[in-house]
Amino acid sequence: MNSDRVKIGIPGLDDMLGGGLIKNSICSIIGTYGTGKTTFSLEFVWEGLKKKENIIYISLEEREGRILTYMEQKGWDVKPYLNKSLFVIKLDPTDFNLANNRIKNELPKLIEEVKATRVVIDPISLFEDLFTTDSERRQEMFRFIEGLRDKNCTIMLTSETHRDNVFSSRHGLIEYLSDTVILLRYVRPSDLSAVHLALEVVKMRMSLHSREIKPYELQQDQVLVYSEANVF
Template sequence: MSGERVKMGIAGLDDMLGGGLIPGSICGIIGTYGTGKTTFSIEFVWEGLKKGENIIYISLEEREERIIGYMEQKGWDVVPYLNKSLFVIKLDPTDFNLANNRIKNELPKLIDEVKASRVVIDPISLFEDLFTLDSERRQEMFRFVEGLRDKNCTIVLTSETDKSNVFSSRHALIEFLVDTVILLRYVRASDLTDVHLALEVVKMRMSAHSREIKPYELMQDQVLVYSEANVF
């Protein structure tokens, strides 16, 4: 699919995505701890802010000041954007009724109110954890994701991997609901070699994309995806 893309703000990754995400699509970034899910998300946010877009960042794990602090550590001056074009909201996933209501009912309204073009929920897996029954989780997540599709925005959802399967999200659900899946993981040639970070675009609806596994680095001021290199 051709046309203007929504840049992630990570050059090598945007190349692998055929230029970026498709406008209005939903992307899932799946990875275990330390692979940079939040870092990828804030790069996506900063790219939008630089373009004059309005953005909502829903955090179910880190406090607002920590998310803002991560951005400032990269040398980004985000203060002028706060509560004007950047809205960072911390939700407590242990309060089921509050978190469930705010994500399902208030978020769509907020997207309309602030005219957000980019939305991040980090990590959506903590929202999935609110449901005890698999059947209820599938039903509620399907309704939620389909409701977001009615909004004129591009969405990034991060998810932790399953403890026993680094290729699957915690509940093996998000990857079936979203349009694009980016998998982040650790790789090594053997137990005696250094650990490398690698990513792959597992899925991307309506677009050609790279299916290769590529190494990446989490630097202080940027993420480097080596789209022309091999992992080993």
């Protein structure tokens, strides 16, 4: 039912998801560089702000000022929301103890304090990089994700693809922990005339969803997903 859905704010994509994400679920946006992972997460943030929701945006890559500039370049006036209903936090992934503690221990508390209903971690793959072994990474990520499921918020995680597999996240883990997985990638026609962007909803628990691959465009002020079109 649409009443139980949380819209990302990208009409064609929300249509592919059956009206949006399941409320209080975890969604991963996976793609290589230049496919718009941060742009998709910012659309998710702006949609929530328009609905008067409280939102936390954790950035492990871009500075707070850059994130706000990206939103302003889209024509969104975010200043009235900053530190009132929008909380942007920049973490340094090279400082293991600080980043690890703030994400694992402080984020759940902050979600409760500000009553956040949407949370973004961009990119989660830099947090995954903090762990030195696959077994430690699996254990810590499972505990972290399961802890967030009790916080009454819808979560969006972004991840780079694996360097040898464009269909997998960097560590091949987050897609198994997420309820919804959206894959962004390049499509190169056989004649090499142009490079196009395409997405697919690889997985969505508890919901029917489109399994078709659809083209999309990253425009200055919006993301256009052509849910009625076919990929070339």
